[in-house]
Amino acid sequence: MLEKVNLRTITHIEVDGDNRFKYLFLAFGVAIKGFKFIRKVVGIDGTFLKSQYKGVLLVATAQDGNGQCYPIACDIVDSENEDTWTWFLSKLKEVIGDSDELAFISDRALSIKKRSQMFLRKLTTVHVRGMYHRM
Numbered sequence: 001m002l003e004k005v006n007l008r009t010i011t012h013i014e015v016d017g018d019n020r021f022k023y024l025f026l027a028f029g030v031a032i033k034g035f036k037f038i039r040k041v042v043g044i045d046g047t048f049l050k051s052q053y054k055g056v057l058l059v060a061t062a063q064d065g066n067g068q069c070y071p072i073a074c075d076i077v078d079s080e081n082e083d084t085w086t087w088f089l090s091k092l093k094e095v096i097g098d099s100d101e102l103a104f105i106s107d108r109a110l111s112i113k114k115r116s117q118m119f120l121r122k123l124t125t126v127h128v129r130g131m132y133h134r135m
Contacts, residue, residue, distance in 0.1 A: 006028055006029050006030070007029045008029030008030075008032055008033060009026075009027065009028050009029040009032075010025070010026075010027045010029075010032065010073075010091075010094065010095060011024070011025065011026050011027075012024070012025040012091055013025075014087070022077070022078060023075060023076070023077050023078075023084065023087050023088075024075065024076045024077075025073065025074075025075045025087070025088065025091040026073065026074050026075070027072060027073035027074075027091075027092075027095045028071075031070070031071055031072055031073070032072075032095055032096075034070070035062070035070075035072060035095075035096055037064075037065075038062045038063070038064055038065075038070050039062055039063050039064070039065075040062070040099070040101040040102045040103065041062060041063065041102075041103050041104075041105060042060055042061070042062050042072065042096070042102060042103070042104050042105070043059075043060070043061045043062070043104070043105045043106070044058070044059065044060050044061075044088075044089075044092075044104055044105075044106045045058070045059060045106060045107060046058045046059070046080040047059075049076070054078075055076055055077060055078055055079075056076070056077050056078070056079055056080045056084070057074060057075070057076055058074065058075040058076075058077060058080070058084065058085070058088045059071070059073070059074045059075075060072040060073045060074070060088075060092050060096075072092070072095065072096065073088075073091070073092055073095055075087070075088040075091070
């Protein structure tokens with residue numbers, strides 16, 4: 001449905017053997033189209049979803065020319081591990097490609113480090129323990 005209403009939107013849904021939800025990847029067409037004008041530093045991270053369904057939200061964001069957060073893609077998965085990062089990064093590569101200009105910023109999660117090097121070999125990966133911004 002989203003792909004028909006929002007042109008060039010990319011969605012992927014994966015289910016397990018019992019046809020139960022496993023992963024959902026979403027990148028809106030306008031975000032994909034606008035990515036060519038965005039700074040090529042991509043932040044990737046995951047956060048827990050606190051609802052009756054649980055799960056983890058994985059996100060990829062960049063920064064636009066005004067210093068604002070620019071969402072590239074998101075992924076809802078059952079847990080944050082190497083398999084889910086593999087799936088997310090493979091789908092993200094379909095959206096943003098692979099270029100010498102790209103760099104990732106992430107926390108120090110080993111699963112992110114292993115998988116980002118595996119799927120996006122040309123990328124410079126910067127792992128940040130903690131980042132603070134002054135208001």
